[in-house]
Every structure is written in C-alpha cells, then in structure tokens.
Amino acid sequence: MSKGSGVKGTDETGPSRRQLLMGGLAAGAGLAAGGLAARSAAAGGEKLITEIQDWNRYLGPGVDEQPYGAPSAHESHVVRRNVAWLTADPKSSVNFTPLHELDGIITPNGLCFERHHGGIAEIAPADHRLMIHGLVETPLVFTMEDLRRFPRENHVYFLECAANSGMEWRGAQLNGCQYTHGMVHCVMYTGVRLQHLLEEAGLRTNARWLLAEGADASAMTRSIPLEKALDDCLVAFSMNGEALRPEQGYPLRLVVPGWEGNMWLKWLRRLEVGDQPWHQREETSKYTDLLADGTARRFTWQMDVKSVITSPSPQKPVTHGRGPLVVSGLAWSGGGRIARVDVSIDGGRNWRTARLDGPSFTKALHRFYLDLDWDGSELLLQSRAIDEHGFVQPTKNELRAVRGENSIYHNNGIQTWHVKADGTSENVEVS
Amino acid sequence: MSKGSGVKGTDETGPSRRQLLMGGLAAGAGLAAGGLAARSAAAGGEKLITEIQDWNRYLGPGVDEQPYGAPSAHESHVVRRNVAWLTADPKSSVNFTPLHELDGIITPNGLCFERHHGGIAEIAPADHRLMIHGLVETPLVFTMEDLRRFPRENHVYFLECAANSGMEWRGAQLNGCQYTHGMVHCVMYTGVRLQHLLEEAGLRTNARWLLAEGADASAMTRSIPLEKALDDCLVAFSMNGEALRPEQGYPLRLVVPGWEGNMWLKWLRRLEVGDQPWHQREETSKYTDLLADGTARRFTWQMDVKSVITSPSPQKPVTHGRGPLVVSGLAWSGGGRIARVDVSIDGGRNWRTARLDGPSFTKALHRFYLDLDWDGSELLLQSRAIDEHGFVQPTKNELRAVRGENSIYHNNGIQTWHVKADGTSENVEVS
Known part of the structure; x- marks a missing residue:
C-alpha cells in the first residue's frame, strides 16, 4: 500500500534505536476512514526504514540562512505554468495557479496566477500616486503614505479571470485543473474602502460611473458602476499580510469582490468619476460574450457560481x-x-x-x-x-x-x- | 505632508497627458478620516509627478519569468531577522517575524519565524514515516500518502514560542516589535485530526499521555496530555495552501492549538502513547518557569492572552x-x-x-x-x-x-x- 522506500544509512555497527523500536510494527496500516476497519499492509512487501536517516544524524541549516523562506526542493513542481501557444507574447499572457497541488482556501502569494497586458509594471512605491478626478468636488492625489492614514479593512476574496475555463466552451481541451480552472486565486487583502476615498473627494450629484486606470505599459482601463464602487470595493496594498506582489499590482490594486479579475485594476493610478461608462477596448472588443446570434452580452461583471x-x-x-x-x-x-x-x-x-x-x-x-x-x-x-x-x-x-x-x-x-x-x-x- | 518625489522621465518633447490631467489638482489632499475635514497640501511644497513614468512607458516582464513569485525589490527590508548574540549557534537559535511590516492576520510562509534545536531537517517526503506505538492495540507506521487518505481539516491558528517577549522580564530591552514579539506567526493549516490516527491505532484503557518526537538532528521530544491530543490537535502537511516549509517541519508537523510552539513538533516522526509524562529535557530544564522562590512552574502549556x-x-x-x-x-x-x-x-x-x-x-x-x-x-x-x-x-x-x-x-x-x-x-x- 505504501510506496516510499527505506533510506539506507551508513552506520552498520549494529541495530539502531529505530530498528529496535520498529521491530514489531505493522507498516502502512493506518488506513481506515469513515468506519473502515484497519488493515495491515505488513504482508504487502512494505520496506521498513530500519536505520537512522541523514536528517536525524546531521545538523541542518540555521536561522540565518533564509531571511525570506522558500519551499522545499522536493516541491519544485508546484509552480505557476503558462502555455506558450496561447498568446503572441508572454508580456500579454497568462499563467495558471497549480490548484491540484494546493489545499485549504489561501493561495500562497508566489503561486497566484498572473495575467498581464503589457508585462509587470515594476513600480517604486515612493513615486506612485493615485489620482481621483472627474465629477468630484475636489480632485485629489494620494501618495501611498496618504492612503495608509485611512481606516483599513481585511477581507478574503477570490479573484477569477473572466476567461477562466474559456477553452472548454468547445469541448474538453486541457488536461489538468491548473489549466482548465487555474485563473483563480484567493488571498486576504488589506486596504481602504474605495468609498472613503470617493467621499473625501466629494461626489457630484450626477456621478454614476468610475474609470479605473493602471500605471502599467498597457494603461489598462475599465468602467465600474459607482454603486459597486461604493459597496464593497477596496484599494488594497497588502495580500496575505505582506505588500502586494509586483505581478499583482504592487503597490496598489483595486479589489472588486466577486467581479471578473480584469476589473481589479493593478498598479492603480487613476480613478475618474463620470456619468456614463467609457466603452474602452477591454470592455467592448474584449471581456464581452459573443452569442450564437452575433450579438454580445456586455457588462457581465459578476463571476457565476x-x-x-x-x-x-x-x-x-x-x-x-x-x-x-x-x-x-x-x-x-x-x-x-x-x-x-x-x-x-x-x-x-x-x-x-x-x-x-x-x-x-x-x-x-x-x-x-x-x-x-x-x-x-x-x-x-x-x-x-x-x-x-x-x-x-x-x-x-x-x-x-x-x-x-x-x-x-x-x-x-x-x-x-x-x-x-x-x-x-x-x-x-x-x- | 507627502514625502514622495516626482519621477523624472526622459521625454522632454512637450506636456504629457498626465501633465494636462494634473494641472489643477491639489496633491496629497486626501487625508480626512473619522470626520476630519479634507485639507489641501498643495501649499506644502508637494512635488507633482508631471511626466510619464518608466513603468508606464516600457513593457515589463512576462508571465514566463517567475514560476514561483517573490516580493518586490522595494520590500527587501521585510525579512526575518536573527540576533547573533542570543545563542551559541544559528543552528540552535531563533529568528523573528517582521510584525511591524505586516497587516491582516495571515503570515506569509516565507516570513514565519524559525526556532531550531539542531538546524532545519531537510526531509525527502517519500522517505518520511510517522510511527504510533506504546499503549495502543496496533502499532502503526504511516507514509505521507497514507496520511492523505484520512479526512482533512483546515484551521487558522497562531503559533507562539513560549520565550516570545522573554527578554522583557527584566525591563525594556529590544527596540522593535519584531524582536520583542516576533516569535509568533499565524497561518491556515491543512491536516488530519490526531484523534483519527490514535483511534486507528486503538488506545489502551491506561493511555494518558503522548510523546511526540521530531526527525531532526535534535530529535526534539515533548509530552502532551492525551486529552489535548484528542481535542483539537492536527497532524498537518500544508500551511497557507501549500506544503509546509522545511523550516516549519516539512513534510509533517504537529499542530497544538493555543499551546506553546515548542510542543508543535516539526518533522514529526513518532508518537508514543504512555500513562505518564516522560520528563524530557525540553520540558524540565527548558520550557519551565523558574519563580522567585526557586521553584519552577511546569507544564505551562497554554499561551496567555x-x-x-x-x-x-x-x-x-x-x-x-x-x-x-x-x-x-x-x-x-x-x-x-x-x-x-x-x-x-x-x-x-x-x-x-x-x-x-x-x-x-x-x-x-x-x-x-x-x-x-x-x-x-x-x-x-x-x-x-x-x-x-x-x-x-x-x-x-x-x-x-x-x-x-x-x-x-x-x-x-x-x-x-x-x-x-x-x-x-x-x-x-x-x-
């Protein structure tokens, strides 16, 4: 039943403490769940580990070796993967979260899938600004430090790309949930309610929509109805406790809970308030759903169950x-x-x-x-x-x-x- | 009020879109919280960013560059730190979580403080075993795969070293919460209830205590009352969604919720069931509390509020x-x-x-x-x-x-x- 094999130590001087301890044991037997009876696999050819293992014999690395830790070398297969043929260039492409290797609901920051439209903007946070303008009483520019002076909140949300599972429309395609469903991740965000920032600027009575813009090379933009912006959106600077990762919008991203990932503007630098949507590229030619009759569903923001x-x-x-x-x-x-x-x-x-x-x-x-x-x-x-x-x-x-x-x-x-x-x-x- | 300075671009050919957009703005003004009126810092010498920033001008790295991501270079100060004079050797020492730089309640795996007694055991998971023996009906040995066939649970718990803030007994010592309080972290664990494994082995009627042993070079051991083991202890293989980190006990650690970190045996290889505690080194000469009158508090497992x-x-x-x-x-x-x-x-x-x-x-x-x-x-x-x-x-x-x-x-x-x-x-x- 068990597949592991014993480690051969080099100490041949006599029976070890482990040999003595394990003399009478049934190996690999611990396998009842949900009322099944225990079964012994001792007869199944299980190889007992009868000698001291190297990691028990020799001192390992100390606490001064890894100021920022990394996974075990035995976990090197647990990585984000991209598909080269999917797009013309990896700077405007996607990679996928290795869902099949994860458990629980938190995605480690290093494994959160990426989707870029002009590559990763590598921003010096001291030089980053967020501007709010348009139909507001007082246009404002915030430094990162300014934003950290507003009341903060913490929330765990999933982020899913609208195109997740998109290859499956025409039949089973990709062999693995990393590829079929891996454009989703889930972390704890820390940030400021967008509502507080908009109230600070003062919304005019005809304000209905928001245009959010990123500071990356594609200057990504999306129109967001003000009702959502005032409901549960955050301007976030941390994920899973630490600063956002560069590929996730460091130092600032918009969090639009439950809505398609494309709207969660990374490297957020500008919020314009208006009275109607802007109909930008990423909400017209892209991120709309072409139906069989040639018409398109638009503004399909919410991700379904x-x-x-x-x-x-x-x-x-x-x-x-x-x-x-x-x-x-x-x-x-x-x-x-x-x-x-x-x-x-x-x-x-x-x-x-x-x-x-x-x-x-x-x-x-x-x-x-x-x-x-x-x-x-x-x-x-x-x-x-x-x-x-x-x-x-x-x-x-x-x-x-x-x-x-x-x-x-x-x-x-x-x-x-x-x-x-x-x-x-x-x-x-x-x- | 704001401290950031503008980034100097290299495009000197005329006013940019940003220059036009930002012509009439009050900078750093967004600073009311809790009912304070907005204040304009435009008169405070704020330097506006008036040119396109490099990260908005040039394509950044693509999705194929970091299979396992890392923090921004601007966050290189957010690291675990150790104190060289604290112990004789970093292999039997501690480093500290940078609490002052974190937010929310999840500690990223790479920043969870470490405490080792013989360095990090670097274990090949296929060669790792967990043995349960002593006062049980059927002694058992589990492979990692065996353990993954039991029902799993997910829980968020803090882990605090009993010695956290220990330097403060004799007065204010260390200048920073990373050093005074940084021997604590908090992650989501995935694992199997220890209760299931003990039931699988079958506890004898005189079973009262458990000895947990690690597979590291120090072969760390602690006695744990069976009542706690059967209550909420886990045998965990994942933290924050991915496999345990080597320094946190990969591939298997004992989770003893609310109790001192020393009992959360890392690299867990052996659980012996007995009728009394074992009085090992780490629960007698260490991890007991010497009082003023020369007597010692023992078995002070629970971490206080x-x-x-x-x-x-x-x-x-x-x-x-x-x-x-x-x-x-x-x-x-x-x-x-x-x-x-x-x-x-x-x-x-x-x-x-x-x-x-x-x-x-x-x-x-x-x-x-x-x-x-x-x-x-x-x-x-x-x-x-x-x-x-x-x-x-x-x-x-x-x-x-x-x-x-x-x-x-x-x-x-x-x-x-x-x-x-x-x-x-x-x-x-x-x-």
Missing part, C-alpha cells in the same frame, strides 16, 4: 489502491457564500453532498471534500456548487444551449474528470 | 505630521477568541476600545486598529487584550509580582512604545 475537483485530477493521479480516497475541490461564487457542493462519481446521474471545510467567507474560495471508499473501479467525477442565493452551477451543455460556443468568457460549467482504474485521469465531457 | 501594537513602533516610525494616524496591532489568546482590545495613548491611564477587523478565529491572531487623530504630541502607546473567557492581559509589573524575574517564558505583559513628536518610538516601561 462554480466549482472544480482539484484532486484526483489529470495532474494529480491516484497513486494508491482501493479503499479510502480523499476527493478534494474548490467552490466559489461572485454572488456570496457557497451553501452546498454536490459530488458525483458517475458523471452526474447520482449526487452526494460534499463536506465543506474551513472558513466560509463571502466571495471567497470554499474548500470541499468527499471522503470516499473507492472500490477501484473507474469514476466520472463531477462537482456542482450551489450558492447562498440558490444559484446552481450548470452543465456545460446547459450553458451552450443559452450562450452558444462563440465566447471565451464566463464558463462556469460542471467539469468532469474520468478517473481510470489505474488512478490516472482525463478531462472528458459527458452528454 | 496577549497583544502588541505593530505600527507605530520602534521599527515603524510615523513619517507624517499630525492628523489621521492608523494605530495597528495584533492580539491573540491560547484560550480562544479575542473579545476586545483596548488602546491607551497615555501609558495606561485612559483606555479606548480598538476596532477589531477581519476574521475572528479561535486561537488565531486578531488584527485591531485605532484610527487616531494625532495632535503631534508624544504618546505612551499600549494595547491590552481581553479574551472570550474574560482573561485580561496584565501589566509587566503585575506579572513580576507573581512570577519574579527569573523566567524567560510566558511573558504576556502589556508593551509600551514611547512615540515622540518626531515620530520615532522607543521601547519603554511605565510604572
């Missing part, structure tokens, strides 16, 4: 035999909290309720598990999320019936992994 | 003038949730209630703020935490009256920063 099983999945095969198998996944909704997640092992014919675990925040990732007693046969694994407002994640075909297959955005369809008897999985569609 | 103001503080001076000042800090209790934090600006004579912000988890850090209108005069800043059971953080002198000054452990006394009119601070004591 969605989920995906992260393990097992094509990049995360089952490497053990039948018996206890932890099915793990993520669910989220731009509308609020997740109320329930269902999991099917037969392609959607039968469903059982998954166990939601860990904190439940509005507009954040939620972790779910199904603790399965796997009989070793093949599975058609699916998850289906339901949010607090009763919205249910649809099948891909239900989505296509309404929206056609022309779009790349806002695909929240149910994902299917075909888990085979050998533990490997494939991205498939069931009809 | 505590708080500290992280900004302003000696390492984080106020760099702006009078007016809105955000006082920010952390509070925690090994007994559960924080119910309230009070802040004093006059050395404990008068108190006002701070604003708790962000999620409140049991046995986790809590972030608090006091949004102050600073008149520019000097302050004696203190914070005092109260937990859900009504325990109140004592003054240092109240602690000394009961415990003397011989110990280095379990100092949860109220910390004072003397903030001067020029914005710098010092670690002081008030009587």
Whole structure:
C-alpha cells in the first residue's frame, strides 16, 4: 500500500534505536476512514526504514540562512505554468495557479496566477500616486503614505479571470485543473474602502460611473458602476499580510469582490468619476460574450457560481489502491457564500453532498471534500456548487444551449474528470 | 505632508497627458478620516509627478519569468531577522517575524519565524514515516500518502514560542516589535485530526499521555496530555495552501492549538502513547518557569492572552505630521477568541476600545486598529487584550509580582512604545 522506500544509512555497527523500536510494527496500516476497519499492509512487501536517516544524524541549516523562506526542493513542481501557444507574447499572457497541488482556501502569494497586458509594471512605491478626478468636488492625489492614514479593512476574496475555463466552451481541451480552472486565486487583502476615498473627494450629484486606470505599459482601463464602487470595493496594498506582489499590482490594486479579475485594476493610478461608462477596448472588443446570434452580452461583471475537483485530477493521479480516497475541490461564487457542493462519481446521474471545510467567507474560495471508499473501479467525477442565493452551477451543455460556443468568457460549467482504474485521469465531457 | 518625489522621465518633447490631467489638482489632499475635514497640501511644497513614468512607458516582464513569485525589490527590508548574540549557534537559535511590516492576520510562509534545536531537517517526503506505538492495540507506521487518505481539516491558528517577549522580564530591552514579539506567526493549516490516527491505532484503557518526537538532528521530544491530543490537535502537511516549509517541519508537523510552539513538533516522526509524562529535557530544564522562590512552574502549556501594537513602533516610525494616524496591532489568546482590545495613548491611564477587523478565529491572531487623530504630541502607546473567557492581559509589573524575574517564558505583559513628536518610538516601561 505504501510506496516510499527505506533510506539506507551508513552506520552498520549494529541495530539502531529505530530498528529496535520498529521491530514489531505493522507498516502502512493506518488506513481506515469513515468506519473502515484497519488493515495491515505488513504482508504487502512494505520496506521498513530500519536505520537512522541523514536528517536525524546531521545538523541542518540555521536561522540565518533564509531571511525570506522558500519551499522545499522536493516541491519544485508546484509552480505557476503558462502555455506558450496561447498568446503572441508572454508580456500579454497568462499563467495558471497549480490548484491540484494546493489545499485549504489561501493561495500562497508566489503561486497566484498572473495575467498581464503589457508585462509587470515594476513600480517604486515612493513615486506612485493615485489620482481621483472627474465629477468630484475636489480632485485629489494620494501618495501611498496618504492612503495608509485611512481606516483599513481585511477581507478574503477570490479573484477569477473572466476567461477562466474559456477553452472548454468547445469541448474538453486541457488536461489538468491548473489549466482548465487555474485563473483563480484567493488571498486576504488589506486596504481602504474605495468609498472613503470617493467621499473625501466629494461626489457630484450626477456621478454614476468610475474609470479605473493602471500605471502599467498597457494603461489598462475599465468602467465600474459607482454603486459597486461604493459597496464593497477596496484599494488594497497588502495580500496575505505582506505588500502586494509586483505581478499583482504592487503597490496598489483595486479589489472588486466577486467581479471578473480584469476589473481589479493593478498598479492603480487613476480613478475618474463620470456619468456614463467609457466603452474602452477591454470592455467592448474584449471581456464581452459573443452569442450564437452575433450579438454580445456586455457588462457581465459578476463571476457565476462554480466549482472544480482539484484532486484526483489529470495532474494529480491516484497513486494508491482501493479503499479510502480523499476527493478534494474548490467552490466559489461572485454572488456570496457557497451553501452546498454536490459530488458525483458517475458523471452526474447520482449526487452526494460534499463536506465543506474551513472558513466560509463571502466571495471567497470554499474548500470541499468527499471522503470516499473507492472500490477501484473507474469514476466520472463531477462537482456542482450551489450558492447562498440558490444559484446552481450548470452543465456545460446547459450553458451552450443559452450562450452558444462563440465566447471565451464566463464558463462556469460542471467539469468532469474520468478517473481510470489505474488512478490516472482525463478531462472528458459527458452528454 | 507627502514625502514622495516626482519621477523624472526622459521625454522632454512637450506636456504629457498626465501633465494636462494634473494641472489643477491639489496633491496629497486626501487625508480626512473619522470626520476630519479634507485639507489641501498643495501649499506644502508637494512635488507633482508631471511626466510619464518608466513603468508606464516600457513593457515589463512576462508571465514566463517567475514560476514561483517573490516580493518586490522595494520590500527587501521585510525579512526575518536573527540576533547573533542570543545563542551559541544559528543552528540552535531563533529568528523573528517582521510584525511591524505586516497587516491582516495571515503570515506569509516565507516570513514565519524559525526556532531550531539542531538546524532545519531537510526531509525527502517519500522517505518520511510517522510511527504510533506504546499503549495502543496496533502499532502503526504511516507514509505521507497514507496520511492523505484520512479526512482533512483546515484551521487558522497562531503559533507562539513560549520565550516570545522573554527578554522583557527584566525591563525594556529590544527596540522593535519584531524582536520583542516576533516569535509568533499565524497561518491556515491543512491536516488530519490526531484523534483519527490514535483511534486507528486503538488506545489502551491506561493511555494518558503522548510523546511526540521530531526527525531532526535534535530529535526534539515533548509530552502532551492525551486529552489535548484528542481535542483539537492536527497532524498537518500544508500551511497557507501549500506544503509546509522545511523550516516549519516539512513534510509533517504537529499542530497544538493555543499551546506553546515548542510542543508543535516539526518533522514529526513518532508518537508514543504512555500513562505518564516522560520528563524530557525540553520540558524540565527548558520550557519551565523558574519563580522567585526557586521553584519552577511546569507544564505551562497554554499561551496567555496577549497583544502588541505593530505600527507605530520602534521599527515603524510615523513619517507624517499630525492628523489621521492608523494605530495597528495584533492580539491573540491560547484560550480562544479575542473579545476586545483596548488602546491607551497615555501609558495606561485612559483606555479606548480598538476596532477589531477581519476574521475572528479561535486561537488565531486578531488584527485591531485605532484610527487616531494625532495632535503631534508624544504618546505612551499600549494595547491590552481581553479574551472570550474574560482573561485580561496584565501589566509587566503585575506579572513580576507573581512570577519574579527569573523566567524567560510566558511573558504576556502589556508593551509600551514611547512615540515622540518626531515620530520615532522607543521601547519603554511605565510604572
């Protein structure tokens, strides 16, 4: 049952303390979950570790060696990955969060997916400014220090690119949840309510919209309705406790909870208040949803209720035999909290309720598990999320019936992994 | 009011779009909080940024450059720091979390303080085992894969070294909350309830205690009462979503919520069940509290209710003038949730209630703020935490009256920063 092999030490002078201790033990036996009886794998050829391991014999590195720590060398496969053919240049491309290797709901800052339109703006924070102008009583310019003098708030939110799962509109394409669903991350933000800054400038009575602009080479812009800006938007300077990462907008980004990631302006430098939307490139030719009849859905800001099983999945095969198998996944909704997640092992014919675990925040990732007693046969694994407002994640075909297959955005369809008897999985569609 | 200076671009060909946009603006004016009127600093010599900045002119790095990201070069001062004179060797020493630079309640994995007794064990996870033996029906050995087949849970907990603030027993010593309080961190753990593993092995009726042992060069051991082990302890393999960091016990650590960090065995390899404590070195000569009369408090596991103001503080001076000042800090209790934090600006004579912000988890850090209108005069800043059971953080002198000054452990006394009119601070004591 266990696959690890023993480490060979170099001390051949006699039986070690560990040898003595482990003389009578059943190895790899600890495998009951959900009421299963314990089984001993002692007869299964398990190789006992009978000598002192090197890390127990020799002193390791001290506390002066890594002022800012890094993952173990054994975790070097846990990285963001990009797809070279996806765009003309990596400066206007995307990479993907390795969801299949993560657990819980917090994404480590170094693994949050990136999407740039002109590469990463590398900003000296002392030279950064945020300007608020337009339909305001007093146009204002803030330094970073100015912003840190306003009352702060902390919130955990997911950020999902509108194009996440976009390749799946025309059928199962990419083999792994990192690629199909990895344009999402979830961190704790610290920042100032946008409402406070707008009130400081004083909104004129005809103010209805906001244009947010980044300081990067693409000078990204998006129109945001003022109602949202005054509701729950933040101007954030920290993520997971520390300063924003450069690729996430250092030193300042707009946080637009539950709405598509493109609107969360990075390297935020300008907020213009107006009475109508600006119809910029990134909200007309891009980030609109072309329907089958040639018309386009516009201003589809909110990210719909969605989920995906992260393990097992094509990049995360089952490497053990039948018996206890932890099915793990993520669910989220731009509308609020997740109320329930269902999991099917037969392609959607039968469903059982998954166990939601860990904190439940509005507009954040939620972790779910199904603790399965796997009989070793093949599975058609699916998850289906339901949010607090009763919205249910649809099948891909239900989505296509309404929206056609022309779009790349806002695909929240149910994902299917075909888990085979050998533990490997494939991205498939069931009809 | 603002200290940033303009960036000089190289384009001298005429007024830029930004020059035009910013022609009529009051700079650095956005500074009202808590009902203060907006003030214009345009007369204060603020240098406007009037040319296009380099990061807006040139394409930046693409998505293929950093598979695992890192902080901005402008944040290179945000690091763990050790104190060379504290111990004989950095392999048996400690470094400190830069609390003064962090916000929210999540500590990024790369900044979690370290404490080692034989350096960092660098473990190959496939060769790691966890053994459970002693007063059990079936001794068991688990591989990492075995452990991942048990039901998982996610929890946010603080971890504090018993010696945190230990230098302060004999008076104000170290100038900065990184050094006085930086042996604490807070992350989201993913792991398996220890209870499940012990039930799998089957506890004998006379089982009362657990000995936990690490696989590092010091083979650290601690005795833990079974009642705690069966209550809320976890065997964790992830922190903040990814695998544990090597210096935090990769691939497996014991999580002992609310109890002193020394018991959270890193590189966990062995759990022995017994009927009494083992009285090992780290729970007799160390991690006991020598009192004034020469007797020692033993088994003082739980970390008491505590708080500290992280900004302003000696390492984080106020760099702006009078007016809105955000006082920010952390509070925690090994007994559960924080119910309230009070802040004093006059050395404990008068108190006002701070604003708790962000999620409140049991046995986790809590972030608090006091949004102050600073008149520019000097302050004696203190914070005092109260937990859900009504325990109140004592003054240092109240602690000394009961415990003397011989110990280095379990100092949860109220910390004072003397903030001067020029914005710098010092670690002081008030009587």
